[in-house]
Amino acid sequence: MNNVVPTEQRAVSVIGLGNVFLGDDGFGPLAVETFRCQYECGPEVEVLDLGTPGLDMAPYLYGRDLVVIVDAVHSDSPSRAVSVFCEDEFASSRACLRITGHDPGLWDTLTHLRLADCGPTELIVVGAAPESCVFGDGPSAAMLNLAAEAAASIAQVLTRRGFPCIHRNVAPQPNLWWLPLGSMEGPSVPEVHVNA
Amino acid sequence: MARISIDPVTRIEGHLRIDVEVDGGTVNKAWASCTMWRGLETILRGRDAREGWVFAQRFCGVCTTVHGIASVRAVEDALALDIPPNAQYIRNLILIGHALHDHIVHFYHLSALDWVDVMSIPKADPARAASIAESSSSWQGNSRRELEAVQNKVKGIVAGGQLGIFSHGYWGHPAMRLSPEMNLILFAHYLQALEFQRKSCQVVAILGGKTPHIQNLAVGGVMNAINLNSLATMNMDRLGMLQAILEDLIPFVQQVFFVDTCLLAASYPEYFHYGRGVANYLAVPDLPLDARGTKFDLPGGVIMNGDLASVRSMENWKDEPFRKAITEDSTHAWYQGGGPVEPYKGETTPDYTDFKEDAKYTWVKAPRYNGSPMQVGPLANILVGYASGHALTRKWTNAAFDRISAVHGLKVVPNDMQSTMGRYLARAIRSAMLSELALEHLQLLTTNILNGDDTTYNAPQFPSGEIMGMGMHEAPRGALSHWVVINKGTFTNYQAVVPTTWNASPRDQNGVPGPYETSLIGNPVVDAEKPLEVLRTVHSFDPCMACSCHTLDATGKEIAQVKVQ
Numbered sequence: 001m002n003n004v005v006p007t008e009q010r011a012v013s014v015i016g017l018g019n020v021f022l023g024d025d026g027f028g029p030l031a032v033e034t035f036r037c038q039y040e041c042g043p044e045v046e047v048l049d050l051g052t053p054g055l056d057m058a059p060y061l062y063g064r065d066l067v068v069i070v071d072a073v074h075s076d077s078p079s080r081a082v083s084v085f086c087e088d089e090f091a092s093s094r095a096c097l098r099i100t101g102h103d104p105g106l107w108d109t110l111t112h113l114r115l116a117d118c119g120p121t122e123l124i125v126v127g128a129a130p131e132s133c134v135f136g137d138g139p140s141a142a143m144l145n146l147a148a149e150a151a152a153s154i155a156q157v158l159t160r161r162g163f164p165c166i167h168r169n170v171a172p173q174p175n176l177w178w179l180p181l182g183s184m185e186g187p188s189v190p191e192v193h194v195n196a
Numbered sequence: 197m198a199r200i201s202i203d204p205v206t207r208i209e210g211h212l213r214i215d216v217e218v219d220g221g222t223v224n225k226a227w228a229s230c231t232m233w234r235g236l237e238t239i240l241r242g243r244d245a246r247e248g249w250v251f252a253q254r255f256c257g258v259c260t261t262v263h264g265i266a267s268v269r270a271v272e273d274a275l276a277l278d279i280p281p282n283a284q285y286i287r288n289l290i291l292i293g294h295a296l297h298d299h300i301v302h303f304y305h306l307s308a309l310d311w312v313d314v315m316s317i318p319k320a321d322p323a324r325a326a327s328i329a330e331s332s333s334s335w336q337g338n339s340r341r342e343l344e345a346v347q348n349k350v351k352g353i354v355a356g357g358q359l360g361i362f363s364h365g366y367w368g369h370p371a372m373r374l375s376p377e378m379n380l381i382l383f384a385h386y387l388q389a390l391e392f393q394r395k396s397c398q399v400v401a402i403l404g405g406k407t408p409h410i411q412n413l414a415v416g417g418v419m420n421a422i423n424l425n426s427l428a429t430m431n432m433d434r435l436g437m438l439q440a441i442l443e444d445l446i447p448f449v450q451q452v453f454f455v456d457t458c459l460l461a462a463s464y465p466e467y468f469h470y471g472r473g474v475a476n477y478l479a480v481p482d483l484p485l486d487a488r489g490t491k492f493d494l495p496g497g498v499i500m501n502g503d504l505a506s507v508r509s510m511e512n513w514k515d516e517p518f519r520k521a522i523t524e525d526s527t528h529a530w531y532q533g534g535g536p537v538e539p540y541k542g543e544t545t546p547d548y549t550d551f552k553e554d555a556k557y558t559w560v561k562a563p564r565y566n567g568s569p570m571q572v573g574p575l576a577n578i579l580v581g582y583a584s585g586h587a588l589t590r591k592w593t594n595a596a597f598d599r600i601s602a603v604h605g606l607k608v609v610p611n612d613m614q615s616t617m618g619r620y621l622a623r624a625i626r627s628a629m630l631s632e633l634a635l636e637h638l639q640l641l642t643t644n645i646l647n648g649d650d651t652t653y654n655a656p657q658f659p660s661g662e663i664m665g666m667g668m669h670e671a672p673r674g675a676l677s678h679w680v681v682i683n684k685g686t687f688t689n690y691q692a693v694v695p696t697t698w699n700a701s702p703r704d705q706n707g708v709p710g711p712y713e714t715s716l717i718g719n720p721v722v723d724a725e726k727p728l729e730v731l732r733t734v735h736s737f738d739p740c741m742a743c744s745c746h747t748l749d750a751t752g753k754e755i756a757q758v759k760v761q
Contacts, residue, residue, distance in 0.1 A: 021239060021254060051408055055305050056258050056297070059394035111362075112305065115349055116387040135235050177250065 011044040011065040012163055013120075014154055017106075018071055019052050020178035024130030024143045028071040031126070031150035033174045035070075038151050039165040045158065054105040061113055064120040066161055068154055069106065073127030080142050082149045084157065085125040122161075126153050138179045198724045202731070212700065212739050214712070215553070216730055218721045223730065226709070226716035228700045229551060229558040237544045240690040245271045245682045246415050246656065248690070252678065253409050255692060259740060260408040261294045261400065262671040263692065266678040271415045271656070273513065274665025274682055278487040280651040283417035285641035286403050286430075288483045288493075289438070290410060291669070292634045293399030296445065298672035298738075299574075299627045300396065300453060303620070304389040307735040310728060311460055312374060312382045315367040317350040320376035329381045332459065335451040337388050338381070346384040366728045371720075374463055382460070385452050392448040395441050399634075402438060417653035422645055435642050442634050449631040457624035458596055461617050462603035471616030471733040473715025474569045475502030477576035478698070480518075480677070481510055482670035483633060485640075489513050493633055494670055495589070497580040498565065502614055507583035513668050518565075522677070522693060525562040528555065528702040535705045536564060539679035540664055542691040562704040563693050571711040572674025572698040573737060574622040575613060582610050592628045596621055616715070619736035658685035671695055673738050699737045712737060 016032035018025045029049040036047045048060060061067050075083065087110075113119035128150065131140045155165040197219045217225040236255050240248055252267035253260040265287060272279060279287075322344040329338035353359060366372070374382070397407050403420065404410025412418045421429040461468070481496035489512055496510035498518075510518055523536035532545040549556045562569070570576075581589030597608045613622060667678045674695035681689040701710025712734060721727050 019254070021236070048406070049409065051254065051260065052258075053408060054258055055301055056393075056397075056408070058390050059397040062390065062394050108305075112387065112390055115353075116390050118390065178254075 012041075012046065012068070012158065013060050013064050013066075014045060014047045014068045014070070014158075015057075015060055016049045016070045017052065020049075021135060023132045023134045024072055024139050025133045026139055026178065027128055027130065027143050027146075027150075028069070029178075030139055030143065030147050030174075030176065031070045031154070033176060034147040035151035035154045037174045038148065038168060038171045039155050040168055041158065041165050042163065045163055045165075055109055055112075057105055057109045058113060061109060061120050061123075063118050065122070066158070066163070067120040067123045068126060068157055069123065070126045070150060070154065072130040072133070073125065074129065075127070079129045079131070080146070082126060082128050082146055082153050084153055085127065087123045087125075089125075124157050126150055126157065200721070200724055200727050200730070202727060212734070213551075214716070214730065214734055216716055216719075216721070216727070218724055218727075221720055221722065223716045223719045223721060226713045227553055227557060228560075228702065228710065228712040228734075230560040230696075230700055235544060235546075237542075237690045237692065240687050243687050245274075245658065245680065245685050245687055248680070248687060249413050249415070252692070255694070256740060258408070259294070259298065259671060259673070261290060261404070261410055262669050262676055263678070264410060264413050265291060266667040266669045266671075266676050266692070267680075268413050268415050269513070269667025269669065270665045270678040270680045271667070271682065272665070273667055274663040274680060275415075275656050275658070277416055277656055278654055279484075279489070280417050280649075280654060281485075281487055281644055282420075282422060282641060282649060283652045284484050284487070284489075285637050285644065286412070286418050286420055286652070288637045289634065289641070290400050290403050290412075291483070292630045292637065293396050293403075294407075295630055295672045296449060296627055296634075297393050297396035297400070299623050300389050300393045300449070302623065302672075302738045303453060303457065304386045305393075306738070307620070307732075308382060308386055309362075309365055310732045310735055311372070311464065312379050312386070313367050313369075313372040314350060314362050314365060314379065314383060315354065316372075316374075316376045317347055317380045317383055318354055318376075320347060320380040322347055322380065325377035325380045328377055333451045333455045335447065335455075337384070337452070343380055343384050346387060347380055350383065366726045369726055369728050370722055371728050371732075374460075378459065378463065382456055385456055388448070388452070392445055395445045398441050399438060399445075402434060402441075414653055415656045417651075420652055422650040422652060424645065430645070435638065435645075438638055439635075442631075442638065446631040446634070449627050454592075454596070454624045454628045455599065457621055458599035459603060461596075461608070461621050462600045462606055464617060465604075465606050467617035467732065468608065468612040468615045470719050470729070471619070471715040471736060472502075472614045473713075473717075474571045474711040475614055476500050476565070476568050476570045477579050478565060478570040478572050478675050479510075479576040479580040480668040480670050480675045481512060482668070483637065493588075493636075494577065494629075495581050495584055495586045496668075496670065496675075497584055498570075499576075499579055499583060500568070502611070504579060504583040504610060507580060509580075509584050513666075519666060521566045523564050523567075524691075524693065524697075525564060525704040527562070527705040528557055529561045530556050530559050531561065536567070539666075539677070539691040539693055540681055540689065542679070542689070544691075558700070558702045560697050560700045560702060562701040562710060563698050564704060569701055569704070569708060569710050569714075570698055572695045573619065574626040574672075574674070575619045576674060577670060578622040578625050579610070579613060588629050588632065589625070592625045595628075596625050616733045616736045623738070658682065660684055662688070673740055674698060696737075696740050700739065712739075 016028035018028040020026035202214045213229040215227040216223045249264040249267035252263040255263040326340035400407040423429040477499040481492035483493035485491040498508045525536045526533040530548045532547045551557045662683045669676045677693045679691045699711045
């Protein structure tokens with residue numbers, strides 16, 4: 001989970017977006033950290049928690065073959081489920097997103113990069129509808145339970161495009177440092193599956 | 197008289213509402229309201245002081261690094277801890293990389309389209325544009341071929357009617373006055389800037405482990421291991437990589453960003469007369485050069501009432517007048533309490549009341565310096581440096597004045613900098629200075645390592661009683677300070693007085709408004725439905741409100757609006 005290696009060598013960015021201190025808004029960082037722990041990927045895959053970067057997202061999308069954005073998503077998809085969107089599914093609403101104060105800047109960044117001929121070849125969004133974005137409470141139980149499913153969805157997206165992801169037999173504990181004090185020992189920490 | 201509410205102000209980081217009353221085509225009253233609660237201070241109470249910087253980086257979604265630095269400096273100040281020179285240089289290089297990234301993004305991607313009319317680009321003559329650009333700068337990316345390629349892209353967008361993120365610009369506004377050729381040049385650089393903001397991030401990531409949210413900080417130094425014989429640590433390869441990136445980045449800063457800002461200033465000279473606002477300036481010293489923090493490459497100080505001759509230099513971070521002068525007032529902020537309180541005793545208990553212009557109307561408190569509002573940011577940084585005779589500041593400021601004069605003969609003097617355009621120009625001047633200092637600090641680090649010093653960390657020891665400390669940083673948006681109270685190694689209070697709190701300050705208990713609010717008074721507004729002139733002045737501060745809740749919206753609900761009553 002570092003970006004010291006020059007980005008020219010990277011093909012894939014898996015990016016978690018969201019404010020980890022605002023409940024379910026932190027679904028993206030939760031899901032990518034779960035993915036990082038549960039799956040082993042090649043060096044061409046970069047897994048990043050970018051928080052709420054706005055237009056500062058550009059360096060992490062620059063010239064990539066594939067970008068997988070993981071975030072809380074308002075959509076017509078069923079609640080308590082992980083959905084996978086392709087870029088075109090957001091296209092009709094881009095003009096409005098341009099002026100939304102809560103927009104993370106993704107579409108502006110993509111437009112800039114594409115005009116400069118250095119946008120990602122493909123962009124996929126893995127998301128789930130937030131239940132509660134309350135300051136300081138950590139993610140809801142529903143979102144915590146969806147983290148492993150989101151990780152599996154990310155792995156499936158990558159594998160289908162020729163970037164193998166191997167499920168670890170023994171997965172390290174995800175580093176969810178932002179959860180409220182004491183909750184790391186409670187049942188709300190996402191389950192890390194260990195295969196026999 | 198018209199009342200205009202812009203909510204949210206876009207192309208900023210975070211959430212800001214601006215209300216102005218316009219009479220006879222000019223603004224006569226203004227209110228700035230931050231519409232999201234930060235609240236990180238609450239989370240930090242009870243945490244281990246050694247890990248505070250990890251949380252503090254989440255004060256902001258963009259300037260994560262600056263809060264990490266201010267946090268460790270605050271704890272180190274409380275402990276009177278020396279920082280190894282290697283750690284100071286590594287931190288300084290990270291801060292320079294971050295600031296260059298921030299300033300490039302602000303000028304091109306957050307504010308250029310307030311001045312550049314993208315829709316006029318199809319009318320430009322690329323040959324003439326190339327001639328103008330090549331006569332202004334030796335930059336390689338100004339060829340006719342390059343500019344033609346950009347023009348064709350814009351023509352394609354316009355012809356196809358697929359304006360996308362450019363749909364809502366104030367195109368054709370009478371206050372947009374650049375020629376089609378100048379618009380083409382600046383838009384070409386807008387696209388090229390994407391590559392160079394990326395290089396700035398690489399500097400931060402190589403030293404910080406990752407960015408955003410660097411991982412190498414520690415109370416007492418940095419966690420970068422130095423071993424010239426190891427592939428896994430800071431070695432000559434890593435130092436060479438930094439040198440190569442900086443050598444790519446610096447020409448863009450000095451030959452493009454700096455030049456473009458001077459061209460813009462020469463083209464909109466009236467903006468040296470708008471947006472002065474609060475003329476009290478505060479900058480803090482930064483880029484420390486020794487373990488104790490007694491020598492700095494960037495000067496700090498205070499200027500009152502716009503009088504540059506009144507500058508009081510701040511020699512170091514122990515500056516007692518500064519520590520005693522700072523208070524925060526919650527009279528008009530959505531917090532409990534009212535009048536001024538020193539940061540060590542500050543509270544952030546919310547008390548939301550909806551927007552009430554005569555009572556509480558924002559989540560931002562009102563910081564004061566000896567009871568006065570202060571403007572912070574690159575302009576304060578440059579004015580303090582210029583007034584105190586700082587050689588590097590004078591060199592690049594005078595170079596900017598000469599360049600502006602060479603375009604249309606406009607003579608700019610330091611006092612003209614106290615304006616909307618002065619804030620844009622100061623950011624470019626500061627970037628040119630930082631680009632020069634980047635190579636110097638890399639050389640300092642390399643020389644120190646080659647002299648056999650590989651120390652990067654002094655372990656902190658916490659006493660059992662209560663201690664207090666304050667960490668400063670001259671961040672891209674201005675003076676930042678974190679104030680901590682620690683007992684047995686745990687935070688018992690934590691307050692951050694951030695640059696945008698200074699600039700977006702609401703009125704205080706005496707009804708004295710803050711810099712945003714004051715700077716808008718007297719601004720022209722030609723078209724109340726399209727208050728472009730107001731946005732230019734607000735954007736000149738590079739607002740960065742607390743980054744908060746955001747979600748992607750696949751249904752495309754519009755929440756921004758400009759209301760004219």
